[in-house]
């Protein structure tokens with residue numbers, strides 16, 4: 477898998493724009509300092525930690541160059557990380573179905589860095605958080621969703637669910653299976669082309685491939701208001717988000733209400749907003765937990781029955797893999813998932 481020269485040129489231009497603001501050696505010092513501040517993958521289960529770790533160096537840049545300069549610095553850092561990752565991807569053993577997404581992913585990162593107002597592109601900004609994680613390799617593209625390779629499930633949420641929702645079996649499961657070693661899925665609000673049932677299925681197939689490569693990963697977890705079991709009755713079009721996994725061995729863990737969940741749940745839907753205002757719908761956040769064996773079994777069934785749109789072109793779980801009629805070598809697929817990481 478090769479990143480097209482056009483994208484690399486755009487990324488180099490973003491990087492060079494920061495060089496123009498100050499002496500190249502100073503620019504290099506600041507970029508290297510940021511890369512050294514990035515946490516190890518093991519420490520990066522806290523989604524926002526990589527961005528937060530950059531606070532001291534960001535403050536230094538802001539003091540001299542203002543928030544606009546800091547935005548250009550953040551963009552240069554993301555561009556630099558993408559440029560360092562590009563050659564690593566050429567020899568990566570990530571599944572083809574994931575690797576195939578990188579050219580489009582890096583192209584849209586480059587386009588965003590070249591066109592967006594970057595004054596808020598820093599800690600607390602969702603696009604920066606998402607781009608930094610992809611560029612630094614904590615997260616890989618999954619199509620409909622970004623797939624974090626270093627996610628975790630809080631064991632405490634198992635205890636909480638036992639006390640507050642009296643769902644003892646779920647609580648015990650979470651306490652037993654929780655901790656690190658989960659893939660966590662995240663929606664990037666800028667890119668919703670695959671936000672539909674087929675797009676999700678394609679993403680789950682990629683996750684199944686990633687799971688096969690690393691036997692230590694326990695499964696997949698996602699957290700949102702749209703996993704609330706009350707939602708399908710209100711927004712039946714979104715039922716697939718929980719129904720597909722729940723039909724295939726996933727389970728839900730209740731977290732509770734919160735202003736952020738209400739804001740998100742009522743942002744785009746007139747129906748949900750009205751019901752909320754009438755007191756008939758209170759958004760609640762849930763985690764959807766899909767243990768590895770159940771997810772892999774679903775993917776294998778999907779491939780067998782070809783019930784999933786385009787399954788045939790999606791790697792291990794189709795009769796052929798993309799780019800040829802060669803089947804995956806299972807021995808190779810089961811190798812541990814490498815963590816492409818800036819420190820090597």
Ligand SMILES: CC(C)(COP(=O)(O)OP(=O)(O)OC[C@H]1O[C@@H](n2cnc3c(N)ncnc32)[C@H](O)[C@@H]1OP(=O)(O)O)[C@@H](O)C(=O)NCCC(=O)NCCS
Pocket residue numbers: 663665668671699700701711713714740741743744745746747748
């Ligand atoms: C998550 C999200 C992207 C889903 O968007 P979506 O697929 O368009 O689904 P929504 O239920 O939100 O749809 C909103 C409106 O679009 C229209 N719509 C959506 N899909 C449609 C379809 N297939 N045909 C016709 N209209 C449709 C409907 O009018 C719907 O309003 P309604 O509920 O009053 O009928 C969207 O809700 C969102 O951006 N939320 C805010 C951010 C967020 O929550 N992110 C996830 C964080 S965990």
